[in-house]
Amino acid sequence: MKIGEQYKVREMAGEHVIVMPGRYGADMTRVVALNETSCFLWEQLRGRDFTTEEAAQLLTEHYEVDAETALRDAAAWCSQLASCGVLE
Numbered sequence: 001m002k003i004g005e006q007y008k009v010r011e012m013a014g015e016h017v018i019v020m021p022g023r024y025g026a027d028m029t030r031v032v033a034l035n036e037t038s039c040f041l042w043e044q045l046r047g048r049d050f051t052t053e054e055a056a057q058l059l060t061e062h063y064e065v066d067a068e069t070a071l072r073d074a075a076a077w078c079s080q081l082a083s084c085g086v087l088e
Helices: 036-045 052-062 067-083
Strands: 008-012 015-022 025-034
Touching: 008 036, 015 036, 025 036, 036 052, 036 067, 052 067
Parallel strands: none
Antiparallel strands: 008 015, 015 025
16 A cells, blocks of 8 residues: 555644645645644655555564554555545
8 A cells, every 4th residue: 555645744723734736736624633643654755656564564673563453544544545545
């Protein structure tokens, strides 16, 4: 899977959000907020193909989390992005 090139993360009011492209630019009625961990994964994985397992590996390397929890969290992260149409 891959994060769609058209999606950008912006900082707005102290939060990181994915701005969905609209017909005439950004659709500010459709934004997805990212917490610190989600933003970390986004920065590490954007622009390349990746698997859920690779995302989980990043979590175990960067945070104090066991492999099982990291895999569950990475799967949830990927599922959320997919449901928003962000993943290709």
